[in-house]
Amino acid sequence: MNKQTRTRNFHQAKWDEPVIYELSNEGERGILFPEIEQEIENIIGDGLSKLPESMIRQKPPNLPEISQMRVLKHYLRLSQQTLGADFNVDIGQGTCTMKYSPKINEKLASSHKLIALHPAQDEDTVQGILEIIHKLDLFLREISGLDKFTFQPGGGSQAILAMASIIYAYHDSKDESKQRDEIITTMFSHPSDAAAPNVKGYKIINIYPNEDGLPDVKALEKAVSNHTAGLLIANPEDTGIFNPKIKEFTRIVHEAGGVCGYDQANANGILGITRAKEADFDFCFFNLHKTFSSPHGCGGPATGALGVTDKFIKYLPVPLVEFDEEKYYFNYNVSNTIGKIRSFYGVVPAILKAYSWIMSLGSVGLKEVSQIAVLNNNYLLKKILEIRGASAPYAKGRHRIEQVRYSWEELYNETGVTTEDVTCRMADFGFHMWSSHHPFIVPQPFTLEPTESYSKAEIDEYIAGLKRVVEESYENPELVKSAPHRSVVHKIETDALDDPARWAITWRAYLKKTQK
Amino acid sequence: MKKIGLIVNPIAGMGGKVGLKGTDGPTILAKARSLGAEQVSQERTIKALERLIFLKEEFELITYPGEMGENIAKQCGFNPKVIGSIIKGKTTAGDTQQASKELCNLKIDFLLFSGGDGTARDIYEAIGDEVVVLGIPTGVKMHSAVYAHNPMRAGDLVALFLQGKVKELRKAEVMDIDEEAFRAGTISAKLYGYLKIPFEKKYTQGLKTGSSATEKYSQEAIAQEIVDNMDDDYLYIIGPGTTTKSIMEKLELDYTLLGIDLIYRKKLIELDLNEKKLLKHIKEKNAKIVITPIGGQGFLFGRGNQQLSPHVIRSVGKHNIIVVATKHKINSLNGRSFLIDTGDNELDLLLRGYTPVITGFREKIIYKIDL
Numbered sequence: 038m039n040k041q042t043r044t045r046n047f048h049q050a051k052w053d054e055p056v057i058y059e060l061s062n063e064g065e066r067g068i069l070f071p072e073i074e075q076e077i078e079n080i081i082g083d084g085l086s087k088l089p090e091s092m093i094r095q096k097p098p099n100l101p102e103i104s105q106m107r108v109l110k111h112y113l114r115l116s117q118q119t120l121g122a123d124f125n126v127d128i129g130q131g132t133c134t135m136k137y138s139p140k141i142n143e144k145l146a147s148s149h150k151l152i153a154l155h156p157a158q159d160e161d162t163v164q165g166i167l168e169i170i171h172k173l174d175l176f177l178r179e180i181s182g183l184d185k186f187t188f189q190p191g192g193g194s195q196a197i198l199a200m201a202s203i204i205y206a207y208h209d210s211k212d213e214s215k216q217r218d219e220i221i222t223t224m225f226s227h228p229s230d231a232a233a234p235n236v237k238g239y240k241i242i243n244i245y246p247n248e249d250g251l252p253d254v255k256a257l258e259k260a261v262s263n264h265t266a267g268l269l270i271a272n273p274e275d276t277g278i279f280n281p282k283i284k285e286f287t288r289i290v291h292e293a294g295g296v297c298g299y300d301q302a303n304a305n306g307i308l309g310i311t312r313a314k315e316a317d318f319d320f321c322f323f324n325l326h327k328t329f330s331s332p333h334g335c336g337g338p339a340t341g342a343l344g345v346t347d348k349f350i351k352y353l354p355v356p357l358v359e360f361d362e363e364k365y366y367f368n369y370n371v372s373n374t375i376g377k378i379r380s381f382y383g384v385v386p387a388i389l390k391a392y393s394w395i396m397s398l399g400s401v402g403l404k405e406v407s408q409i410a411v412l413n414n415n416y417l418l419k420k421i422l423e424i425r426g427a428s429a430p431y432a433k434g435r436h437r438i439e440q441v442r443y444s445w446e447e448l449y450n451e452t453g454v455t456t457e458d459v460t461c462r463m464a465d466f467g468f469h470m471w472s473s474h475h476p477f478i479v480p481q482p483f484t485l486e487p488t489e490s491y492s493k494a495e496i497d498e499y500i501a502g503l504k505r506v507v508e509e510s511y512e513n514p515e516l517v518k519s520a521p522h523r524s525v526v527h528k529i530e531t532d533a534l535d536d537p538a539r540w541a542i543t544w545r546a547y548l549k550k551t552q553k
Numbered sequence: 554m555k556k557i558g559l560i561v562n563p564i565a566g567m568g569g570k571v572g573l574k575g576t577d578g579p580t581i582l583a584k585a586r587s588l589g590a591e592q593v594s595q596e597r598t599i600k601a602l603e604r605l606i607f608l609k610e611e612f613e614l615i616t617y618p619g620e621m622g623e624n625i626a627k628q629c630g631f632n633p634k635v636i637g638s639i640i641k642g643k644t645t646a647g648d649t650q651q652a653s654k655e656l657c658n659l660k661i662d663f664l665l666f667s668g669g670d671g672t673a674r675d676i677y678e679a680i681g682d683e684v685v686v687l688g689i690p691t692g693v694k695m696h697s698a699v700y701a702h703n704p705m706r707a708g709d710l711v712a713l714f715l716q717g718k719v720k721e722l723r724k725a726e727v728m729d730i731d732e733e734a735f736r737a738g739t740i741s742a743k744l745y746g747y748l749k750i751p752f753e754k755k756y757t758q759g760l761k762t763g764s765s766a767t768e769k770y771s772q773e774a775i776a777q778e779i780v781d782n783m784d785d786d787y788l789y790i791i792g793p794g795t796t797t798k799s800i801m802e803k804l805e806l807d808y809t810l811l812g813i814d815l816i817y818r819k820k821l822i823e824l825d826l827n828e829k830k831l832l833k834h835i836k837e838k839n840a841k842i843v844i845t846p847i848g849g850q851g852f853l854f855g856r857g858n859q860q861l862s863p864h865v866i867r868s869v870g871k872h873n874i875i876v877v878a879t880k881h882k883i884n885s886l887n888g889r890s891f892l893i894d895t896g897d898n899e900l901d902l903l904l905r906g907y908t909p910v911i912t913g914f915r916e917k918i919i920y921k922i923d924l
Contacts (some may be wrong), residue, residue: 173797182883224918231916235916236914238917239915240915240917241908241915241916241917242917242918242919243887243912243916243918243919244918244919245883245918245919245921248888250814253907253921255907255921256919256920256921258907259906259907259909259919260909269667316774318770359686450702450703453706454704454708476880476881476884477884478884478888480887504596532720547807
């Protein structure tokens, strides 16, 4: 650690490791299975011929053929190239609530008591895990004020899709689903609040922020009509500004005949302070992998815990987990259910970890989590505003909740250094800095969220990193613009992401796109 | 070796600080000088050229004599090829036009100019969109969208172009206002055409919403939304702009980029209509107007589409106005409202408020209109 600049002389590991499929050698094996013993074969046959025809693969799966040790090296090398949440001061990924996830919860989730369970087991034999699912439902009811939760959605976007499906089913039950074909959301809510209902077939109306950074109530009044199916909105939004008029939003939409869903994917600043019920929402969802520490699994396994008021329980996906005062059971008897949206009953390890996390804190602890998260955030805000070239658009002089969307506009105007350049230079010191969801409404944005997990010393280290990059930007902008200098790969050309011909997310797709 | 043309309008921007609205024409220029106006374009052009010095050996700089480029090019350490001739201290719009043509004849790859709307217009009128251009903003009036964010960014963008890092071009509006009318207190702006500028999101926009490819997809999505919902009982009056004209492209119809075109039941009725012709058509049938705000400034009516007169707008009716815009364009307004200036105050007040804006396929936003 450089004592003067308080930044690390970091350098990321670079193994230049090929894609695992490129390591494949025909016939190479990780495990050699023993020949079947005669005694066993006499009893059960060769192990294959008794399987039903329909269950036997016509050709083997296209898996890489690699020895055990080589596989181990491959993944260890990749892990060294990864800037994981447990390595760095991970406050640069605002909106994602990158908190510390206690390792004891991982132990619980990998205990044989859980992993030996099969989701197709009879409910009488899995009473323990059903009790945990049911009790987590009760906890979230208390936290939100709503009346019933399902844990089936495998993430936030799927929870939003489920909300859109329930909205559709509700209007359909009144013969209005054709007419009510519009979902309203806001520019600073998560983009999935627009994307998921769009997938469901809804038209989307977006509300722009006013000069205070809050969604414009008058624009909402203009947006509602007898076409309104519902409102999907976050609060606080990505700016970290709490919308004090949220009840007016739900009132306006309800009066127009719409249904209101609260995106609480990130509820880290308001636990025990404000609830969906009091703001008159019909639904809400919590990402267990954000606020409730389950943790993020790099795109899964996650859980978007979806809660509804009494009126909408009959639309929830099946099965619901219930308790009849004697035993826990699966309830498939849900009159207007939208059906199953995921196999079995959700990502059980995530549910268990969230349950454990809540149990370890209790109601007082949960509230304290939010209080510390907000305190950390406002300390960070004050310090960032002291950095030349940085600003926090909207709500000047006011406190924010759990995160802030900042801007490097002034830095950019004065030095030509963009927010992407700062991101790349921060990587040279072992930090991650995230900009914002597209489209960029705040110019040259960056979004920080310190959560409750980070100490003052760590927040200060992150600030020192930003300060150093800003000083470099004014003294030698080329140094920052040509960053990163100590990373695995140099700049990534993001324009390629717009062109499906230039990217592939699986090996099979890669082969398909490159071998014409 | 690539050839870069440089044109400096030495008088651009002089009217600004002395409170004049521009420096078009000799009388105003004399007045500006008498008020103590100083040349500003030289200094700002230097800031752009300084960003190119490191590539000095990699391209040929061709420019006009003296204050039209030669002086500052040499001052920055370039050894430019100088063409043409001027009368020192008395350059005019004619010189800009002549220089553009001559540079164009020398097959330059890129034309960097410094000036304002008048300069952009002169270049557009002389050579159209034959060459890729970029403006160093030095004028008083800068309603056009052909300038870089600031002089340094202009230099950086030329450098990227020289290094082959600019992969896409886009059409940017050339606008100008009638200075005389402006001085008399009324704004009468006109859209003159489009120049080709390099597209590099960081440098021309200050905002990032995607590449020009995404911009094109967005326009196509908007066109699809409009076409899918076309009502056979209505005429569709299609205003100027690349977003609105994507509707014509989707329908495979001819169109005028700057004019007002008319379609009915997805067939072209007439191209480039004036107010009188529009009124005649809408007297017989109901009509809808499809318009897009002017990028960067947000005018819906009263800039570049004056054919859509108060009379036309009133006849069509407020509820039959369809506004379309890509999110990129909306964001480039930096939160500022749409503007209207139809010339009819009562109508402006009527149109004020909130309007839906189609931003994609099955996607719209609600946006504020102000005066």
